Amino acid sequence: MRYYRLPGGEHQSSSESLVVIDDEGDAYDLTSASEDLGSFTELARAANASNQSIDAIARDRISEADQRNLDDIEANALRPVVPDEVWAAGVTYSISEKARKAESGKPEVYIDVYESERPELFLKATPSRTVGPYDSIGVRGDSDWDVPEPELGIVLHRGEVVGYTVGNDVSSRDIEGENPLYLPQAKVYDRCCSVGPCVSTSETVEDPHDLTMSLTIERDEEIAYEDSTSTSEMATSCETLVEYLRRHNTLPETLVLLTGTALVPPETFTLEEGDRVSIDIDNIGRLVNDTVIV
Structure with a gap:
C-alpha cells in the first residue's frame, strides 16, 4: 500500500x-x-x-x-512523513564514484569509500530544510554547479524499516569538489532536500534493489536532461546502510535515509531557477519540484 x-x-x-x-x-x-x-x-x-x-x-x-x-x-500531496532527520549515503553506485572523482581534486577519497566496507553516511537535512511534492527545491546562491540527485529513500520508525519513498539530495558539486571537508555546505542548506510523494510499504516494494528510477529535468518547457537506471546497480545494500546508520547512534522516532544516486547530469549541466525536476521510482511514484535560488 x-x-x-x-x-x-x-x-x-x-x-x-x-x-x-x-x-x-x-x-x-x-x-x-x-x-x-x-x-x-x-x-x-x-x-x-x-x-x-x-x-x-x-x-x-x-x-x-x-x-x-x-x-x-x-x-x-504534502510530505508523506515529516522526518525528524534525513540522512544520506554517498558513493553507493559506480557512476557516483566516477562523478565525485571528476568534480574533485582529491579523487582518491571517493575511490577509498567506494571500495570500503564502511559506507559514507551524513546528516542531510532537518525538517525545516526538507520540502515535499511541488514545493521548490533550492540551490545555493554562492555555487555555480548544482545538481539534483534522485535517490531511493528508506523510511525508518524506531530504527526499523517501515517503507520507502522518493528523495532528492540536491547538491553543490563545485563546493564539495573544492574540498571534501566542505561536504556539509554542499549538502545542507535551505530547501536542500525533497521527499515524497508517498511512503510505500515493504509489501508494495518487495525488493528495493530491483526498482527502475528515472530523472527528468525540464527548462523552458523543454527536456534539458533525461535518464534512468535501476537500484540493482547499488554496490552497497539497503540493509548495510541501515545497519551502519544504527551503529552507536540513537535514532529519532522517524527518519529517512537516502541511499545514493546513479543518475548524474553531465559536467556541463547546472540547475537554474525555474527548472522542474521529476523523479520516478517503480512502485512508489513521482516526486516533482521546481527550483529556486536560496
Whole structure:
C-alpha cells in the first residue's frame, strides 16, 4: 500500500489526513476513520502497539474510512512523513564514484569509500530544510554547479524499516569538489532536500534493489536532461546502510535515509531557477519540484 499526507477532508476537524491507496487502487482517508491515525508516524505507532503490520492496521480501518478522489491525491500531496532527520549515503553506485572523482581534486577519497566496507553516511537535512511534492527545491546562491540527485529513500520508525519513498539530495558539486571537508555546505542548506510523494510499504516494494528510477529535468518547457537506471546497480545494500546508520547512534522516532544516486547530469549541466525536476521510482511514484535560488 502507498500512504499520502494530504490536507484534511471538508468534514474533518483535523487539518491534515493520512490517505492510503490500497491494493485495488482506491484511495481512503484513514484519519476520517480515526483521528489517532493522523500521520504515517501515528500509524506506525499503532502497528507497534498492536504487533501488526502497518498495512494490516490500514486494511482494518478502510471499511470505516471516507473514500478520496484519486485525481486529488497527486496534486495535493504534502510530505508523506515529516522526518525528524534525513540522512544520506554517498558513493553507493559506480557512476557516483566516477562523478565525485571528476568534480574533485582529491579523487582518491571517493575511490577509498567506494571500495570500503564502511559506507559514507551524513546528516542531510532537518525538517525545516526538507520540502515535499511541488514545493521548490533550492540551490545555493554562492555555487555555480548544482545538481539534483534522485535517490531511493528508506523510511525508518524506531530504527526499523517501515517503507520507502522518493528523495532528492540536491547538491553543490563545485563546493564539495573544492574540498571534501566542505561536504556539509554542499549538502545542507535551505530547501536542500525533497521527499515524497508517498511512503510505500515493504509489501508494495518487495525488493528495493530491483526498482527502475528515472530523472527528468525540464527548462523552458523543454527536456534539458533525461535518464534512468535501476537500484540493482547499488554496490552497497539497503540493509548495510541501515545497519551502519544504527551503529552507536540513537535514532529519532522517524527518519529517512537516502541511499545514493546513479543518475548524474553531465559536467556541463547546472540547475537554474525555474527548472522542474521529476523523479520516478517503480512502485512508489513521482516526486516533482521546481527550483529556486536560496
